[in-house]
Amino acid sequence: MTPLRDFEDEMRGLWVDDGTADRLLAGLVDPDDAPPGYAEVARLVRAAGAPATAGELDRELEAVAAAATALRARPSGSVLRTPRRSKMKPKLYRAKVAGLIVAGTLAGTTGLAAAGALPDAAQDVASDVLARVGITVPAGDDDPASSASRVARIATRTELNGVDKGARISTAASGGMSQAGDHGGQGSTAAGAAPVDTPNDGGTDTADEASDGASESGTDTADDSSDGHSEDGSDNAGGNG
Amino acid sequence: MSLERSFDDVLAAAGAGAEWALAELYRDLHPRILRYLRALEPSEAEDLASDVWLDVARGLARFQGDERAFRAWAFTIARRRLIDLRRRHARRATFPAELERLVEHGGTGDVEDEAMAALTTEAALARIASLPPDQAEVVLLRVLGGLRVGEVAEIMGKRPGTVRVLQHRALRRLARQVSRELVTE
Numbered sequence: 001m002t003p004l005r006d007f008e009d010e011m012r013g014l015w016v017d018d019g020t021a022d023r024l025l026a027g028l029v030d031p032d033d034a035p036p037g038y039a040e041v042a043r044l045v046r047a048a049g050a051p052a053t054a055g056e057l058d059r060e061l062e063a064v065a066a067a068a069t070a071l072r073a074r075p076s077g078s079v080l081r082t083p084r085r086s087k088m089k090p091k092l093y094r095a096k097v098a099g100l101i102v103a104g105t106l107a108g109t110t111g112l113a114a115a116g117a118l119p120d121a122a123q124d125v126a127s128d129v130l131a132r133v134g135i136t137v138p139a140g141d142d143d144p145a146s147s148a149s150r151v152a153r154i155a156t157r158t159e160l161n162g163v164d165k166g167a168r169i170s171t172a173a174s175g176g177m178s179q180a181g182d183h184g185g186q187g188s189t190a191a192g193a194a195p196v197d198t199p200n201d202g203g204t205d206t207a208d209e210a211s212d213g214a215s216e217s218g219t220d221t222a223d224d225s226s227d228g229h230s231e232d233g234s235d236n237a238g239g240n241g
Numbered sequence: 242m243s244l245e246r247s248f249d250d251v252l253a254a255a256g257a258g259a260e261w262a263l264a265e266l267y268r269d270l271h272p273r274i275l276r277y278l279r280a281l282e283p284s285e286a287e288d289l290a291s292d293v294w295l296d297v298a299r300g301l302a303r304f305q306g307d308e309r310a311f312r313a314w315a316f317t318i319a320r321r322r323l324i325d326l327r328r329r330h331a332r333r334a335t336f337p338a339e340l341e342r343l344v345e346h347g348g349t350g351d352v353e354d355e356a357m358a359a360l361t362t363e364a365a366l367a368r369i370a371s372l373p374p375d376q377a378e379v380v381l382l383r384v385l386g387g388l389r390v391g392e393v394a395e396i397m398g399k400r401p402g403t404v405r406v407l408q409h410r411a412l413r414r415l416a417r418q419v420s421r422e423l424v425t426e
Contacts, residue, residue, distance in 0.1 A: 014413045014416050014417065015413075016409070016412065018405060021405075021408055021409055021412055022390075024412060025380065025383040025384055025408060025412075026383070026384075026387070027384065037416045037419075037420055038412070038416055040415075040416070040419035040420075041412055041415045041416050041419065043365075044365045044368060044369070044415060044419075045365070045380075045384050047361060047362050047364070047365035048276070048362060048365040048366055048369060048381075048384050048385065049384050049385060049387075050362045052268065052271075052272035053272075053362070056271065056272040056275055056276075057267075057268060057271065057272065059291070060264060060267055060268065060271075063267055063271065063291065063294055064260050064263045064264045064267055065260075066294075066295060066298070067255075067263045067267070067294065067295065067297075067298030068258050068260055068263060068298075070295055070298045070299050071256070071257075071258045071263075071298055071299070071301065071302065072258055
């Protein structure tokens with residue numbers, strides 16, 4: 001369509017305004033009342049929008065049944081959607097997957113570390129790292145097999161014996177938790193002087209030396225004054241020691 | 242072609258699966274959609290119209306709007322179905338056989354009576370389908386859907402002013418065609 005054709009149409013009286021065009025297309029213009037040249041167009045529009053024919057509705061029963069079935073198959077309020085892939089952007093999706101893999105690996109490693117099931121070097125690293133976040137797991141050489149071999153080595157060594165060997169074994173077996181070695185050492189000193197003299201005897205000698213025998217005189221005096229009861233008490237004390 | 246009961250009542254009942262309401266909607270909607278598709282893609286019109294009806298049925302429960310909005314929605318579905326089909330076939334709409342018969346049909350006797358008798362629905366659709374595609378679609382949507390310029394513009398993805406221009410050109414072209422036939426006869 002060109003401006004020249006539009007001009008020719010206008011000259012032939014084929015130009016209609018918007019309102020007339022709308023009425024024509026809505027089928028509201030009677031062919032007898034149509035603008036010049038548009039009577040057939042008005043007829044055509046009415047024919048195109050004529051009531052439905054029987055042939056156009058011959059599948060009504062099937063169509064209604066199919067529609068009812070389709071409605072029953074879909075719960076009310078649900079939205080029609082064909083299966084689609086995730087709308088998540090590829091980069092974000094990959095980052096989330098990577099995050100999940102890292103988290104899974106960490107969880108698995110922590111579990112293995114807690115069980116002491118990692119190789120020594122890895123177990124040491126895990127123990128060190130997890131200790132910083134407040135999780136205690138055994139170090140690489142804390143596993144039972146390692147402790148057992150260390151105990152065996154100490155037990156077969158000849159340079160240690162007695163209390164010292166026992167203390168070392170106790171320490172190794174407990175992973176350093178036992179203080180038996182230290183206590184055993186202190187205990188051995190006391191045990192070396194056993195049987196322990198009664199404090200009364202030691203004290204008497206000390207008192208005698210300190211007093212140049214004056215104390216002994218005092219003891220005698222006490223014995224005399226008590227008719228030997230004081231000496232008996234000393235004997236009893238010595239027996240108890 | 243209009244619903245006998247209130248459109249809202251029919252729509253609500255149809256959405257709930259009432260067959261009487263579905264039948265009423267079908268009787269009103271299907272012939273319009275079928276004619277639209279028959280004019281633009283005659284060989285596939287029946288199948289396409291059936292698909293459109295099922296699409297409409299599945300979407301009934303979530304549709305909101307008045308009767309014309311409902312028609313606009315249904316024609317939008319029909320147009321998308323048509324576009325999908327054409328993309329699949331990668332070919333242009335076939336020239337309707339009915340139009341060929343109409344063009345070849347010579348007039349006899351009184352011209353006015355002949356024209357009125359010959360102008361069946363199919364012949365009218367064939368004549369509209371002979372327009373350039375955009376003009377034909379504007380006329381079909383306005384006549385069969387009973388849609389306004391703005392609604393047609395939205396369905397076709399054009400500006401309302403463009404639709405107005407297209408409909409004026411379509412009407413003048415139809416008027417010239419008829420006048421030429423009358424002259425030759």
